[in-house]
Structure formats: C-alpha cells, structure tokens
Amino acid sequence: MVRVLFVCLGNICRSPMAEGVLRVKAQSAGLALDVASAGTGDWHVGEAPDLRAQEAAAARGYDITALRGRLAVRADFSRFDYLLAMDRKNLAHLQRLAPTSFNGTLRLFLDYAPDAPVREVPDPYFGSEDGFAPVLDLIEEAADGLIRHLRT
Template identity: 50%
Template structure:
C-alpha cells in the first residue's frame, strides 16, 4: 500500500498543485510509490487549471501542472489520506477546524519538512508574484518530506 498525501493551500491554483507535481516527480526519481492530490480550503477556483504564471514557472523547471484541476477539501479527505500538508498556518487552522471526529489523517505544515529553509510558510505567489521563489521552497519541502517517508 502506498502513502497517500494531500497538499492544501487556499484556492488550489498555485502552491498545492505545484507541491503535488514536484513531489510526484521527485518520488518517481526515488522509486517511491505515492498517491498524491491537492485541494484548496476555498472553492473559488474549483474545476479550474492552475494559475497560468505558476504553470509557466513550473514547466520551465520540468513540472507539468496542465492536467490538474482545482477542488475544495472535503470531509472524506481526512480519512482517505494518510497525511494532509498545509502551505501555511491559516490553511492548517482551517483544516483543523474542518477535520471531522474520528479522522485518521495526520496534519502538518509543508515547511516543517525543510526547517533549514527558515521559512514558516510557503508564500502565495498569486499575491507575491515570486513564482520562482515559491517553487524553490516547494522543492526543498518536497525533498524533506520524501526523506522522512
């Protein structure tokens, strides 16, 4: 049985789909079988592809986000996944509030897997416009997460 991980940000159009794609690519290179998905705590972008500038930045680094579509976290995610990884403290708090009784998924911050980065969250490039910096941090966090599996 493979490990099931859900990556979560606010709208599921920048950070969490990038984390899904980066982690999948890195896991493949390591020969790890993982079941990965991404979602947002909000539903504003449900059904939409990742944000164009994020896709462009990811593609330049060898990651394809084009087949991913945004969705909102649902209560079943808390039992379907082994680990739910939030991009920042606000999303982690939202997940803790959404978590149904008896849920089995462990919750964590993505940056906890890259303490050497000094970051306490993955900045949202939709607002910061630093798509490269966000993707670099995601790569560091993904590598740390895979090291712990």
C-alpha cells in the same frame, strides 16, 4: 501506498505546484505515492492552475497543466495519510474540518524543510511572475524532506 494531499487557499498556485513536484520527485526516488491537492476556498474549483504557476513548474520539468482546482472536504481525512497545508491559516481551516477519528498527519508542508528561512509557503498569486520561483524553491526543499521522512 502513502497518500498525500497538499492544501492551499485556492488550489491554483502553491498546492498544485507541490503536487507536481512531489509526483516527479517521488517517482525519481522510486516511491509509489498517491498525491493530490485541494483548496480551502471554492473560487477556482474546476480551473487549471494559474498560468504563472504552470510556466514556473514547466521551467523546472513539472507538468501541472492537467490538474484542476478542487475543494478540501471532510472525506479527505479518510482518503489521505498526510494533509499538508501551505500556511497556518489553511492549517487552521483543516484542523476545524478534521474528524476526531483522523489519525494521520496534519501539519505545515514546510515542517519538512526545517532549514527553510520561513515556516509558511508564501502565496504568489497577487504578485508578479517573479514570485513563483522562490515558492518553487521552498516546495522542492520540503518535498525532498518529505521523501526523506517517508523513507525512514
């Protein structure tokens, strides 16, 4: 089974939305994946996703209410095959954390959405509710691309 970890800063907006999206899309595609999410900062450990993220996800059929924030740790590199960062800052954090023995995939999530107009998933946390739908658009596009990649 392929194991995927999505990583953003606080693990309450982008990465839990990506976790929820990929779970549903993988199931619909008949792929058995182990999907999780984490943050590089510890401010929201144990907290549910941001209410705006929950509402935006639910509007598209993704239930992320049971997810809880957690910190990305060095042990994740032995548990997961893919560690996918939402932006370059979190990717750099993961690169510093990665053991030299890691032979999985560590990259930006939007690398799987080559036609997306941006390379990083913007953080909607400090904006309004309106910022979550465009973020979900990018996440859905990248999730589709990741599923295509995993099928090859």
